[in-house]
Structures are given as C-alpha cells and as structure tokens.
Amino acid sequence: MIIAKTVAEVRSQVREWKKEGLTVGLVPTMGYLHEGHASLIDEAVRQCDRVVASDFVNPTQFGPGEDLESYPRDFDHDCQLLEEHGCNMVFHPSVDEMYPDGNGKTDTYIEILDDMPRQLCGKTRPIHFRGVCTVVGKLFNIVTPDKAFFGQKDAQQLAIIRRMVRDLSYGIEIVGCPIVRENDGLAKSSRNTYLSEDERKAALVLSQAIRMAEKMVADGERDAKVILDAMTAHVEKEPKAKIDYISAVDGVTMANVDKIEGNVLIAMAVYIGSTRLIDNCIVNA
Numbered sequence: 001m002i003i004a005k006t007v008a009e010v011r012s013q014v015r016e017w018k019k020e021g022l023t024v025g026l027v028p029t030m031g032y033l034h035e036g037h038a039s040l041i042d043e044a045v046r047q048c049d050r051v052v053a054s055d056f057v058n059p060t061q062f063g064p065g066e067d068l069e070s071y072p073r074d075f076d077h078d079c080q081l082l083e084e085h086g087c088n089m090v091f092h093p094s095v096d097e098m099y100p101d102g103n104g105k106t107d108t109y110i111e112i113l114d115d116m117p118r119q120l121c122g123k124t125r126p127i128h129f130r131g132v133c134t135v136v137g138k139l140f141n142i143v144t145p146d147k148a149f150f151g152q153k154d155a156q157q158l159a160i161i162r163r164m165v166r167d168l169s170y171g172i173e174i175v176g177c178p179i180v181r182e183n184d185g186l187a188k189s190s191r192n193t194y195l196s197e198d199e200r201k202a203a204l205v206l207s208q209a210i211r212m213a214e215k216m217v218a219d220g221e222r223d224a225k226v227i228l229d230a231m232t233a234h235v236e237k238e239p240k241a242k243i244d245y246i247s248a249v250d251g252v253t254m255a256n257v258d259k260i261e262g263n264v265l266i267a268m269a270v271y272i273g274s275t276r277l278i279d280n281c282i283v284n285a
C-alpha cells in the first residue's frame with residue numbers, strides 16, 4: 001500500500017491509474033479505524049479497481065471546546081487494517097498540506113446555506129458540517145474518485161454530502177454503507193474508546209432505543225411523537241445518559257416530520273458521561 005503525504009503524490013498516482021483505465025474509490029476517514037471503516041474499504045474494493053483512503057483529523061469540523069486535540073490517533077494500526085482490507089493508497093497529509101494558510105485555518109469554505117446542516121447535530125455543532133463539506137470537497141478535488149464511500153451511521157453527513165455533490169455538480173457517485181455494530185448493538189465509533197466500563201454498558205440505551213423505534217414502525221405506529229417519546233423515556237431511565245436530540249426527519253432534507261411516511265430518518269445524539277454518541281435508523285412506511 002502506498003503511503004502518500006502530499007497532494008502531488010496522490011494526484012500523480014491517480015493519474016497513472018486513470019491512464020490505465022482503472023476506476024478509483026475514495027474512503028474518507030479521520031483515522032483510528034475500526035470494523036465500520038473496514039466495511040467501507042471492503043465495499044470500495046468490491047466496486048472499484050483501486051481504493052484510496054484518507055486518514056486526516058480535520059480541524060475545520062471541530063468547534064471550540066470539542067475533542068480535536070484528544071481525538072484518538074494510531075496511524076500504524078490504521079495502515080495495517082487498510083492493507084489487510086486491500087486498500088491501495090492511504091493519504092495521510094499534515095494539517096498544513098491540507099490548509100496551506102497554516103494552523104488548520106482557511107478563508108474558503110463549502111457551506112450549504114439552508115437549514116439542512118443546522119438540524120440534528122448542527123444544532124449543537126454549528127460549524128461542523130461546513131468543515132466536513134470543505135474537507136470532503138478538497139479530497140474530491142485531490143483524489144478525483146469515481147465513487148466515494150460513507151457510513152450510514154453519520155446519516156446527516158451522508159445526506160449533506162449527497163446534496164453538496166448534486167449542488168456543485170461533482171461527477172462522483174456517493175455510496176452509503178450500513179452501520180456496523182458491536183455484538184451487543186452499540187454502533188462502532190472511534191469515540192467508543194472514551195467510554196469507561198460502566199459507560200460502555202450505559203451506552204447500550206442508544207441502540208436499544210433505535211431498535212424500539214424500528215419495532216414500533218414495523219408494528220404500525222406512524223405518529224413520530226409517540227415513537228420519540230418512547231425512545232426518550234427509555235434513554236432517560238439511564239442516569240449516565242443526557243439527551244442532545246432524538247428526532248424524526250425527512251431522509252433527504254433533514255426537516256422534522258410528524259408522521260412516519262416515506263423515507264424517515266430517526267436519529268439521536270446522547271452524551272454518555274462526557275462522550276457524545278450518535279445512532280440512527282431509516283424507516284420506510
């Protein structure tokens with residue numbers, strides 16, 4: 001596997017592959033890779049001739065007081081996982097390589113101006129999706145992939161990237177991949193490593209509430225409030241849990257819905273101790 005640190009190295013390798021008529025898949029990550037990321041690489045390997053993963057903790061998507069400095073990093077382990085899963089190149093740039101103005105700052109952003117990035121996670125993380133769109137847009141320009149692979153666990157991010165690709169006419173197919181869970185249901189996340197043993201147990205309320213919502217919809221419940229109230233009551237029974245949001249929104253626009261009709265995203269963010277975890281499901285009625 002090629003380890004590329006500069007934009008120039010990535011561009012020159014991708015140019016070679018494209019000259020040979022090979023298709024290129026991109027899996028953007030912030031590193032500290034787990035089975036969730038591995039499943040994205042596996043899907044990219046299935047669908048594309050060559051796979052590039054980016055491994056970059058992107059400063060512009062972290063707000064003041066968030067975990068940018070403490071975000072877990074283990075590049076050697078990442079390389080091992082990527083290589084085992086058939087990744088052809090990892091792009092691991094420095095902050096200055098990605099943001100030449102220095103200190104992870106930029107004056108040029110990609111930002112969706114309507115409510116979409118201000119719903120759900122955007123309510124408490126107001127600059128988050130602007131940073132995500134900016135870095136993903138830059139990665140698209142650097143790697144020029146045919147397809148890019150994102151996890152459904154970050155459902156709002158996936159919807160926003162699809163919107164950005166449509167609005168800015170990127171000729172890239174966005175592939176959403178299913179959430180990967182631990183055996184007991186907890187959605188895999190790099191931030192799970194922050195949890196103490198007791199918090200790890202408490203964190204199960206998220207996936208339990210998601211399963212509860214799926215069952216209620218399968219049993220015929222169509223009133224979003226009834227479902228959200230039941231989920232809230234379940235999470236509130238756990239003393240270590242503090243709800244950020246539990247919402248039902250349109251799967252494309254992220255606008256709140258009252259009725260479960262069509263493609264609805266039921267999404268939640270909950271603090272377990274000081275760790276903010278997210279989970280979701282898409283229901284279709």
Ligand code: PAF
Pocket residue numbers: 028029030056058061132135136154157
């Ligand atoms: O989902 C992530 O890990 C990040 O938001 C992404 C897409 C790699 C952009 O930094």
